[in-house]
Amino acid sequence: MKISFADYETAAAEFDTVIDVRSPSEFAEDRLPGAVNMAVLDDAERAKVGTIYVQESPFLARKVGAAIIARNTAGWLDSALAGMEGGWKPLVYCWRGGGRSGAFSTILRAIGWRVTVLEGGYKAYRGAVVKTLYDDAVRLRVVLLDGDTGTAKTALLDRLATRGVQTLDLEAAANHRGSLFGWRPGGQPSQKLFETRLREALSRFDPAKPVLVEAESARIGALKLPPSLWAVMKDAPRLVVKAPLEARAAFLASAYADIAEDTPRLIERLQALKPFQGGERIARWEGLAKAGEIETLAGELMERHYDPAYARERSRHDRPALAELDAARLDADGLDALAAAIEAELDRL
Numbered sequence: 001m002k003i004s005f006a007d008y009e010t011a012a013a014e015f016d017t018v019i020d021v022r023s024p025s026e027f028a029e030d031r032l033p034g035a036v037n038m039a040v041l042d043d044a045e046r047a048k049v050g051t052i053y054v055q056e057s058p059f060l061a062r063k064v065g066a067a068i069i070a071r072n073t074a075g076w077l078d079s080a081l082a083g084m085e086g087g088w089k090p091l092v093y094c095w096r097g098g099g100r101s102g103a104f105s106t107i108l109r110a111i112g113w114r115v116t117v118l119e120g121g122y123k124a125y126r127g128a129v130v131k132t133l134y135d136d137a138v139r140l141r142v143v144l145l146d147g148d149t150g151t152a153k154t155a156l157l158d159r160l161a162t163r164g165v166q167t168l169d170l171e172a173a174a175n176h177r178g179s180l181f182g183w184r185p186g187g188q189p190s191q192k193l194f195e196t197r198l199r200e201a202l203s204r205f206d207p208a209k210p211v212l213v214e215a216e217s218a219r220i221g222a223l224k225l226p227p228s229l230w231a232v233m234k235d236a237p238r239l240v241v242k243a244p245l246e247a248r249a250a251f252l253a254s255a256y257a258d259i260a261e262d263t264p265r266l267i268e269r270l271q272a273l274k275p276f277q278g279g280e281r282i283a284r285w286e287g288l289a290k291a292g293e294i295e296t297l298a299g300e301l302m303e304r305h306y307d308p309a310y311a312r313e314r315s316r317h318d319r320p321a322l323a324e325l326d327a328a329r330l331d332a333d334g335l336d337a338l339a340a341a342i343e344a345e346l347d348r349l
Helices: 005-014 024-029 043-055 058-078 099-111 121-135 153-162 170-174 191-203 227-234 245-255 257-261 263-271 279-291 294-316 332-347
Strands: 017-020 090-093 116-118 141-147 166-168 210-214 238-242 321-326
Touching: 005 121, 043 058, 058 099, 090 099, 090 121, 099 116, 116 121, 121 191, 121 227, 141 153, 141 227, 153 166, 153 210, 153 332, 166 191, 170 191, 170 210, 210 332, 238 332, 245 257, 245 294, 257 263, 263 279, 279 294, 321 332
Parallel strands: 017 090, 090 116, 141 210, 141 238, 166 210, 238 321
Antiparallel strands: none
């Protein structure tokens, strides 16, 4: 049995497991939300079969590939699938819903499982992502959460999400904190996987209610915001959080503690600011990093670099704010109060 991607989206809950039988590198680049990887050809095996197909013959490639797929499928039957009962109902896909998913599903059906193959495979899903984020307009009531560096915007999004507010955390999807010092363990996903995460998030929102998104540039680390989302963000109204420099520095010293602990990498990142700040100031900041004076370093980075940069950017795209929310402190109590104030402003929309 095959199912189109459009039909799958309305019937996704009917499947117990979504299985991606592509190679590990294909799966790592992007996959359907919630899919698990049970590769029937690993990367080296896929390259081997492809080489045989081009250099020798398609028939021999299919023969060699079938033998490898049968062995690897047997491995999955002995491991990940060993505990599946007779009523288990999986959806299987490969690149285009052809050879690999067909071979894998044939074996599973012979056992007695009710297997469905995604028609068009991953390619059909990727087409839906592109349509949503590149071709169609994003029809959501987006509101930007804006504020200078260190105003705890991401932490506020987390708090507001727990209060039932619709929030889109772009930095979580990009696995990056959106600045020169924004790296996170594990690195960033591929552009395709980033877009998959965005489409999945957007699909869950109620268009009748506002969606709060942190004000970002068109790029988060190495990743670009897709055009449909960026278009609606550029024209979105803003809620602006304001806090004293001292409070922001204290918050950043805590929020970026993992980065502060990696002194060599922190110093390496500071070097990127030398063309803008000069050698003498960078040397001072390196000294603060080595001494563990992270709060002082954060304060000076904001005062000398980030705050002026954001002021210049805002002057080029000046949009009136719906409201400005002042916070004397950014500790747990201060953030709770800010979250309540932001929620109240959104309720007025």
